[in-house]
Amino acid sequence: MGKVNTVLGPVATEDLGIIAVHEHIGFGLPGCDLDTQWWKKPEEAFEVTIEKLRRFREHGGKTFVDCTGIGNGRDVEYFQVLSRRTGVHIISVTGFVAGDSALPYFREKSEDYLMDLFIHEITVGIDGTGAKAGAIKVGVSRGGKLSELDKRIYRAAARAALKTGVPIITHLCVDAETAIAIFDEEGLPLDRVLMGHADDGGYLNEDRDTLIAEHGGWVGFDTIGYDSEMEGAPYWSRPRQDRVEHFLRFLDKGFVDVALISADANCCALGWPGLKGHSVNYLFEEFLPDLRKAGVGEEVIEQLLVHNPTKFLTMQEPQDLKPSLGRTKQESR
Ligand SMILES: [Zn+2]
Numbered sequence: 001m002g003k004v005n006t007v008l009g010p011v012a013t014e015d016l017g018i019i020a021v022h023e024h025i026g027f028g029l030p031g032c033d034l035d036t037q038w039w040k041k042p043e044e045a046f047e048v049t050i051e052k053l054r055r056f057r058e059h060g061g062k063t064f065v066d067c068t069g070i071g072n073g074r075d076v077e078y079f080q081v082l083s084r085r086t087g088v089h090i091i092s093v094t095g096f097v098a099g100d101s102a103l104p105y106f107r108e109k110s111e112d113y114l115m116d117l118f119i120h121e122i123t124v125g126i127d128g129t130g131a132k133a134g135a136i137k138v139g140v141s142r143g144g145k146l147s148e149l150d151k152r153i154y155r156a157a158a159r160a161a162l163k164t165g166v167p168i169i170t171h172l173c174v175d176a177e178t179a180i181a182i183f184d185e186e187g188l189p190l191d192r193v194l195m196g197h198a199d200d201g202g203y204l205n206e207d208r209d210t211l212i213a214e215h216g217g218w219v220g221f222d223t224i225g226y227d228s229e230m231e232g233a234p235y236w237s238r239p240r241q242d243r244v245e246h247f248l249r250f251l252d253k254g255f256v257d258v259a260l261i262s263a264d265a266n267c268c269a270l271g272w273p274g275l276k277g278h279s280v281n282y283l284f285e286e287f288l289p290d291l292r293k294a295g296v297g298e299e300v301i302e303q304l305l306v307h308n309p310t311k312f313l314t315m316q317e318p319q320d321l322k323p324s325l326g327r328t329k330q331e332s333r
Helices: 042-058 076-086 111-123 148-164 176-186 206-214 240-252 282-293 298-313
Strands: 003-006 009-012 018-023 061-066 089-095 135-139 168-171 193-195 218-221 259-261
Touching: 003 089, 018 259, 018 298, 042 061, 042 076, 061 298, 076 089, 089 111, 089 148, 111 148, 135 148, 148 168, 148 176, 176 193, 176 206, 206 218, 206 240, 218 240, 240 259, 240 282, 259 298, 282 298
Parallel strands: 018 061, 061 089, 089 135, 135 168, 168 193, 193 218, 218 259
Antiparallel strands: 003 009
16 A cells, blocks of 8 residues: 655555645745745734635645745644644655755755755654655756756755655756756656646746656646736746646647646745735636636546546655656656
């Protein structure tokens, strides 16, 4: 029987239900706790967060993957309280959203140091809470290319993933060739990696989406709801219909087996306003209705929300992880 680490302990994969695979209880850059402009009282933050998680539960949502890395607002004891109060399984991650949002403390550390850090958080626990990380977060720093630090983090993450069997979630899939080469060199099959934010308005490239899918990697349409129609939409937003059509084209290419969807929303953003009105529930309230209107069937929707993310998140036995180098499209699907 497969399992996944949640903040309240391991959960059997058949209990994960509907999963939002890339979300945030609250993301902010290091130092956001000292922000004076957007800072909220803990009880205010708690109120809005609980409300969104309860609504997620009402929509049938059962598992929420918090992709906030080390030093970006990850607060595992808080996540434990939220999980107990709402009944939502919360999965916390080790790793960093990207090199440029890592705490300066970690910036000069070696690949081995970072690997050990990730393994400790996956096998022993985070911050002495005993809660173990269920995935590793890595990402591309601003600028659109993996920085030297990003690459060190990717290598460390690949090695930790091989040793522990947890998957990797990336922030952005720009510079995909470099990332894929690193995972290949480390011997990590790409089906253990969710290459995230393929739908990010700032970095669209459908040939790249295809390249990842053909290598057997998961392609994340996981900034859903950052629509340019929304008031105060950030720079990575795009017109709502463009994203829907992009996703439908991806499905039409036969890639439903490697597609993952999520909103990358904040229940309560830290040190920035977040996007007002956007939450994980956008998936149920806006995106799924758009897909249904376009003729996407319930079976596909269940695959996107349950079966695909369950398969991706399930911890593997390290000996079962075989390199994906040279796989053809047919073999990888
Ligand atoms: Zn995110």
